[in-house]
Amino acid sequence: MDDRFAMDNRLDGQALDAALHLLDRQVIDEDGLLVCKVDDLEISFYDFGSPPAVTRILTGPAALVPRMSSRTGHLLRKRWISLGVQYADRDVPLAISLDHVVHLGSGVHLDVSREGLLDRQPPPDDGVRIRRLGELLGMKVESNHPELRGKVLDVRLEPVEGRYLLRHFVVGPGRPGSLLGYDRGDFNGPWLVAVVVERLHRHIRLASCANVSEADIDWDAGVVHLREDTTVDDVSFD
Amino acid sequence: MKKLLSLALGILTAIGGFVDIGDLVVNAQVGARFDLSMGLVVAVGVLGICVFAEMSGRVAVCSKRPTFDLVRERLGPRMGLLNLVASLIVTALTFVAEIGGVALALALISSVNPLLIVPLVGLMVWLVLWRAKFSLMENVLGLLGLALIVFAVALWKLGPDWGDLGHQMFTAAKPGDETWTTYAYYAVALFGAAMTPYEVFFFSSGGVEEGWEEKDLSTMRANVFVGFPLGGLLSLAIAGCASTLFGPLGVDVASLSQVALPVGVALGKIGLAVVLVGFVAATFGAACETGLSTGYSLGQYFGWQWGKYVKPGGATRFHLVLVVATFLAVGILMTGVDPILVTEASVVGSAVALPLTYFPILVVANDKDYMGEHINGPLANALGTVYLVLVVLAAVAALPLLVITGMGS
Numbered sequence: 001m002d003d004r005f006a007m008d009n010r011l012d013g014q015a016l017d018a019a020l021h022l023l024d025r026q027v028i029d030e031d032g033l034l035v036c037k038v039d040d041l042e043i044s045f046y047d048f049g050s051p052p053a054v055t056r057i058l059t060g061p062a063a064l065v066p067r068m069s070s071r072t073g074h075l076l077r078k079r080w081i082s083l084g085v086q087y088a089d090r091d092v093p094l095a096i097s098l099d100h101v102v103h104l105g106s107g108v109h110l111d112v113s114r115e116g117l118l119d120r121q122p123p124p125d126d127g128v129r130i131r132r133l134g135e136l137l138g139m140k141v142e143s144n145h146p147e148l149r150g151k152v153l154d155v156r157l158e159p160v161e162g163r164y165l166l167r168h169f170v171v172g173p174g175r176p177g178s179l180l181g182y183d184r185g186d187f188n189g190p191w192l193v194a195v196v197v198e199r200l201h202r203h204i205r206l207a208s209c210a211n212v213s214e215a216d217i218d219w220d221a222g223v224v225h226l227r228e229d230t231t232v233d234d235v236s237f238d
Numbered sequence: 239m240k241k242l243l244s245l246a247l248g249i250l251t252a253i254g255g256f257v258d259i260g261d262l263v264v265n266a267q268v269g270a271r272f273d274l275s276m277g278l279v280v281a282v283g284v285l286g287i288c289v290f291a292e293m294s295g296r297v298a299v300c301s302k303r304p305t306f307d308l309v310r311e312r313l314g315p316r317m318g319l320l321n322l323v324a325s326l327i328v329t330a331l332t333f334v335a336e337i338g339g340v341a342l343a344l345a346l347i348s349s350v351n352p353l354l355i356v357p358l359v360g361l362m363v364w365l366v367l368w369r370a371k372f373s374l375m376e377n378v379l380g381l382l383g384l385a386l387i388v389f390a391v392a393l394w395k396l397g398p399d400w401g402d403l404g405h406q407m408f409t410a411a412k413p414g415d416e417t418w419t420t421y422a423y424y425a426v427a428l429f430g431a432a433m434t435p436y437e438v439f440f441f442s443s444g445g446v447e448e449g450w451e452e453k454d455l456s457t458m459r460a461n462v463f464v465g466f467p468l469g470g471l472l473s474l475a476i477a478g479c480a481s482t483l484f485g486p487l488g489v490d491v492a493s494l495s496q497v498a499l500p501v502g503v504a505l506g507k508i509g510l511a512v513v514l515v516g517f518v519a520a521t522f523g524a525a526c527e528t529g530l531s532t533g534y535s536l537g538q539y540f541g542w543q544w545g546k547y548v549k550p551g552g553a554t555r556f557h558l559v560l561v562v563a564t565f566l567a568v569g570i571l572m573t574g575v576d577p578i579l580v581t582e583a584s585v586v587g588s589a590v591a592l593p594l595t596y597f598p599i600l601v602v603a604n605d606k607d608y609m610g611e612h613i614n615g616p617l618a619n620a621l622g623t624v625y626l627v628l629v630v631l632a633a634v635a636a637l638p639l640l641v642i643t644g645m646g647s
Contacts, residue, residue, distance in 0.1 A: 024315060026307055026541055027541065033543055034542065035541070036540075037310070037540065037541030039315075039541075059541070064315060067316070179313065179314055180601050190626075191623070192623050192626075193601065193626075
């Protein structure tokens with residue numbers, strides 16, 4: 001089953017949305033065998049200058065279980081840990097470096113074999129702090145800009161030489177159907193569904209986050225503070 | 239020539255594989271009680287399964303992603319999990335019903351108590367799922383299922399008043415002794431029997447299993463748009479037979495032997511022998527399809543290697559799920575529960591679970607990113623939207639109707 005060319009490679013494009021185009025997709029190895037799902041993504045925040053970037057695919061129950069629960073995922077996560085308190089790495093998901101991703105289409109294709117591939121997520125280097133995309137999605141947005149209301153629905157990434165830089169937040173009221181893709185404009189749906197979803201998501205906006213540092217995000221309260229110089233754009237691609 | 243042969247084979251297996259235990263039981267019940275007044279419901283259901291099977295087949299060809307990959311991608315992990323649980327319950331229930339159906343059919347042949355046959359059937363189903371090649375399984379069981387055409391022959395032999403049957407069908411002439419609520423309940427059940435969700439899991443995953451390419455799209459469409467409606471005619475023939483024989487007597491159909499009885503009356507022993515072969519093939523084929531569907535949906539949600547296109551050793555979790563599902567189904571049947579009752583529950587459950595899988599398919603079939611030039615046209619979208627509304631209505635109405643009518647009694 002070689003579906004490598006079933007779709008154009010998103011990595012060749014200008015931008016991709018992490019939740020819409022990457023999260024929950026099937027991961028496939030070099031022989032076309034299935035590996036896992038993209039259960040979550042690792043985001044690295046750098047202390048010195050570099051913009052934040054998505055750095056690893058996270059997978060396994062330790063990544064998936066917290067996403068099942070409320071935004072912070074604490075309740076189910078605690079239950080999950082309590083089912084195996086003797087394991088030191090119970091809470092550490094399995095990880096695949098994004099360096100191995102060669103094609104991103106309807107699936108995520110790797111350049112390695114699946115055998116012995118998945119290992120625990122390593123601790124961060126000095127000057128780097130790691131978080132998960134699942135924590136960021138659904139966070140409340142605080143901003144003085146009148147058009148930025150609601151929650152973080154997605155983050156827009158820019159693939160640059162094997163790195164996935166975090167460039168924008170997709171911000172809007174958290175209404176159902178934002179994973180359907182109607183709101184990002186690359187879509188011609190059946191009229192009825194498109195009208196309903198477009199109406200629900202008419203307040204959705206793209207906010208630049210090049211200047212966001214980890215300190216602007218209150219991880220415990222679940223709030224992102226966007227600074228004064230945030231620029232606001234239309235959310236559709238090109 | 240070879241292409242023509244494979245086209246014919248595909249259409250024949252689509253006809254033979256269309257009918258399963260739900261269609262057999264519900265069509266006979268409805269025929270006996272409502273004559274052919276629900277013929278149009280069958281027609282609407284068959285068109286519906288054509289529309290969605292074609293769409294999911296096309297999505298599988300273009301994106302190489304089967305249904306449950308898309309469910310999780312488009313609805314997210316939480317809604318996707320709810321969907322998985324609901325679909326698994328319905329599919330497992332159908333699996334139980336199909337295995338029970340095979341056992342009942344074999345019991346009719348051998349006069350051995352079906353409870354003794356159930357474990358054997360479970361073992362055989364599992365062996366086929368584990369060992370048989372996907373295409374071999376599909377073709378052999380599909381072709382044997384064609385034996386059910388004997389219902390059409392029997393109906394012709396029984397010599398009903400054709401004008402009368404046509405009139406009942408096109409005017410939806412409900413018999414006076416039935417209420418509209420029971421009519422609605424059986425309409426929903428028929429709809430659920432024609433459009434079971436597992437057919438879509440199976441069809442889209444089967445497309446990936448058989449490695450369909452863009453050039454196979456026309457073959458796939460021929461299978462769906464010729465094979466399924468002809469299979470639907472078999473459903474109508476079953477209802478027609480029951481209506482002609484049982485209608486005047488006021489007898490309710492409550493067992494598989496009663497479903498076969500009109501054929502015996504019309505064609506004698508030979509007919510009975512043929513129809514029993516058809517029963518075994520149709521239910522066994524559907525048992526394999528529903529069994530695989532449990533593994534497909536779990537594997538596709540969690541991202542495990544699934545499918546028979548790799549060796550069992552390469553998809554161990556998938557095959558473990560199949561073993562567990564078969565054990566579970568056999569265990570449930572060994573409690574002595576009536577498979578006909580399970581069948582009735584499974585078709586109503588199907589009606590409830592339908593929108594969960596159809597909605598994501600409809601959405602993705604419109605995504606240029608996945609579909610390229612094979613995106614839904616205006617006709618597919620118009621039909622898709624009409625059916626989306628219909629399946630939502632059926633899903634909402636199913637459980638209240640089940641309670642109000644006391645399962646249609």
